[in-house]
Amino acid sequence: MVRTRIAPSPTGEDLHIGNLYTALINWAWVRKNKGKFVVRIEDTDRQRLVKGAEERILKTLKDFGLEPDEDPNKGGPFGPYRQSERLRLYQEYAHQLVEKGFAYYCTCSKERLDEVRKKQIAQKQIPRYDRHCRNLNLKKSDLKTGQYVVRLKVPVNSKIIVDDLLRGKVEFDSNNIDDQVLLKSDGYPTYHLAVVIDDYLMKISHVIRAEEWLSSTPKHILLYEAFGWEKPIFCHLPILRNPDRSKLSKRKNPVWASWYLSQGYLPEAVLNYLALMGWSHPQEKEIFSLDEFIEVFDLKDIHIVGPAFDPVKLEWMNGEYIRQSQNSNLKSQILNYFKEHHNKDLPEDLVEKTIPLIKERIKQLADYWDYCQFFYKRPENYEVDLKDKKPLLKKIYEKLEKLEEFTAKKIGEAMMELVKEENLKTGRFFQDLRVAITGKKISPPLNESMEILGKSECLERIKKLI
RNA sequence: GCCGCUAUCGUCUAACGGUUUAGGACGUUGCCUUCUCAAGGCAAAGAUUAGGGGUUCGAAUCCCCUUAGCGGCACCA
Numbered sequence: 001m002v003r004t005r006i007a008p009s010p011t012g013e014d015l016h017i018g019n020l021y022t023a024l025i026n027w028a029w030v031r032k033n034k035g036k037f038v039v040r041i042e043d044t045d046r047q048r049l050v051k052g053a054e055e056r057i058l059k060t061l062k063d064f065g066l067e068p069d070e071d072p073n074k075g076g077p078f079g080p081y082r083q084s085e086r087l088r089l090y091q092e093y094a095h096q097l098v099e100k101g102f103a104y105y106c107t108c109s110k111e112r113l114d115e116v117r118k119k120q121i122a123q124k125q126i127p128r129y130d131r132h133c134r135n136l137n138l139k140k141s142d143l144k145t146g147q148y149v150v151r152l153k154v155p156v157n158s159k160i161i162v163d164d165l166l167r168g169k170v171e172f173d174s175n176n177i178d179d180q181v182l183l184k185s186d187g188y189p190t191y192h193l194a195v196v197i198d199d200y201l202m203k204i205s206h207v208i209r210a211e212e213w214l215s216s217t218p219k220h221i222l223l224y225e226a227f228g229w230e231k232p233i234f235c236h237l238p239i240l241r242n243p244d245r246s247k248l249s250k251r252k253n254p255v256w257a258s259w260y261l262s263q264g265y266l267p268e269a270v271l272n273y274l275a276l277m278g279w280s281h282p283q284e285k286e287i288f289s290l291d292e293f294i295e296v297f298d299l300k301d302i303h304i305v306g307p308a309f310d311p312v313k314l315e316w317m318n319g320e321y322i323r324q325s326q327n328s329n330l331k332s333q334i335l336n337y338f339k340e341h342h343n344k345d346l347p348e349d350l351v352e353k354t355i356p357l358i359k360e361r362i363k364q365l366a367d368y369w370d371y372c373q374f375f376y377k378r379p380e381n382y383e384v385d386l387k388d389k390k391p392l393l394k395k396i397y398e399k400l401e402k403l404e405e406f407t408a409k410k411i412g413e414a415m416m417e418l419v420k421e422e423n424l425k426t427g428r429f430f431q432d433l434r435v436a437i438t439g440k441k442i443s444p445p446l447n448e449s450m451e452i453l454g455k456s457e458c459l460e461r462i463k464k465l466i
Numbered sequence: 467g468c469c470g471c472u473a474u475c476g477u478c479u480a481a482c483g484g485u486u487u488a489g490g491a492c493g494u495u496g497c498c499u500u501c502u503c504a505a506g507g508c509a510a511a512g513a514u515u516a517g518g519g520g521u522u523c524g525a526a527u528c529c530c531c532u533u534a535g536c537g538g539c540a541c542c543a
Contacts, residue, residue, distance in 0.1 A: 125468090171470095184541040190540090191542075214471070216539090276479080280478080284489085306471095317492085323505075
């Protein structure tokens with residue numbers, strides 16, 4: 001049974017786009033193998049905990065359609081799925097490790113540790129715990145709660161092999177590994193302890209996570225071996241990069257997944273784009289559905305160079321998705337988007353009428369407003385000064401007024417007639433008319449827009465300028 | 467600094483050691499279409515496959531070195 005998980009920690013505003021990528025791969029792998037996808041909240045860092053972050057992460061995941069089969073709210077057979085609710089478990093296992101001789105108690109103070117580290121750095125050594133307490137054989141009964149930590153007793157002079165699905169066997173020298181703290185003095189586990197215990201207990205078959213974890217995997221291997229547990233399959237995914245190739249960060253790119261939603265990116269488009277990070281469709285297709293992705297995707301085809309996240313290509317892809325969607329579908333997406341993100345209730349019928357005009361123009365749902373604002377309210381500012389156009393506008397007014405059928409076609413014919421009569425340049429003429437009606441130099445097709453606005457509204461707008 | 471991972475157009479990538487004058491997509495430029503902006507169509511530019519050594523009849527593909535980039539080296543995850 002394939003079981004995968006993502007393990008976000010609620011220490012940021014929201015789900016990081018890199019985590020969304022990891023989530024997508026985990027989710028797709030599970031869907032492909034008819035397994036279970038779990039979300040476990042790693043809230044063991046009490047200092048950095050951000051209020052509300054957990055809810056936001058879960059909501060964002062849902063908004064993107066990557067819903068877990070088991071999570072802290074849904075529960076499941078191996079709950080609880082929030083690490084802060086599993087403290088006792090970690091503590092028991094930590095003490096057990098000490099008893100078995102794979103870990104030890106350490107009472108070094110923060111001050112001492114800092115001093116040791118400072119000295120090491122000064123001597124250009126690798127900053128690392130000096131193993132002061134390693135052979136002291138401290139007994140639990142001698143220790144006061146809150147005054148000690150449990151450290152991993154890393155063996156000396158041994159090779160630790162991490163078998164990574166994408167990289168093959170990666171060898172680490174145990175002498176380069178620190179005696180990692182497993183249980184902190186506040187009784188909370190560190191990531192390393194908790195992740196191993198939970199992945200084992202939750203029967204995770206594939207640990208699919210970002211490459212930044214590769215170097216700490218030897219510690220995890222040591223723990224699996226100490227407990228005598230079977231190891232999961234490890235698969236370390238590439239880390240998404242900024243355009244300058246550094247690790248994707250919020251200083252250089254919007255990194256919160258929900259930001260993309262708030263701009264009016266469609267979830268499927270974002271996911272499609274993310275799927276193309278480090279992977280390509282066997283037929284070199286760029287646009288494909290999630291179902292198709294699941295169908296043809298294979299973990300081992302991911303290649304491990306950290307790809308640069310390209311917002312420009314994402315934008316193109318979003319445009320493709322918008323153009324491909326059914327008008328009725330797009331209508332509800334626009335309605336929902338403006339309601340949720342801009343607190344605007346747009347009239348359904350008007351949105352419906354305008355969609356064909358802007359469908360090929362907008363790249364994000366937010367763009368709808370830039371194009372279509374003028375349908376909803378009369379322009380107040382005009383991008384071109386129309387003061388000396390009054391005589392022309394008057395003639396336009398008269399022409400339009402005579403029209404019995406106010407359709408795009410008739411409007412077009414009437415306007416061309418006028419152009420001919422007055423011997424005008426069409427380009428210039430239509431720009432002036434466009435600005436008069438919409439206030440802008442750029443708009444959806446003018447005749448169609450005027451038809452939608454209706455005769456009286458158009459006349460009103462022109463009259464205002466005469 | 468130490469450990470580890472990686473290296474194909476600006477970017478995402480394709481190419482089971484030989485069908486390769488290294489293919490596609492985004493972006494860029496030009497043309498067509500056109501009342502604007504788009505969308506669409508057609509072109510073009512863009513990579514001595516990081517550099518250097520091997521192995522091989524043959525290397526983008528396998529091996530080694532160098533260089534560069536990235537990641538990790540917390541009582542953070």
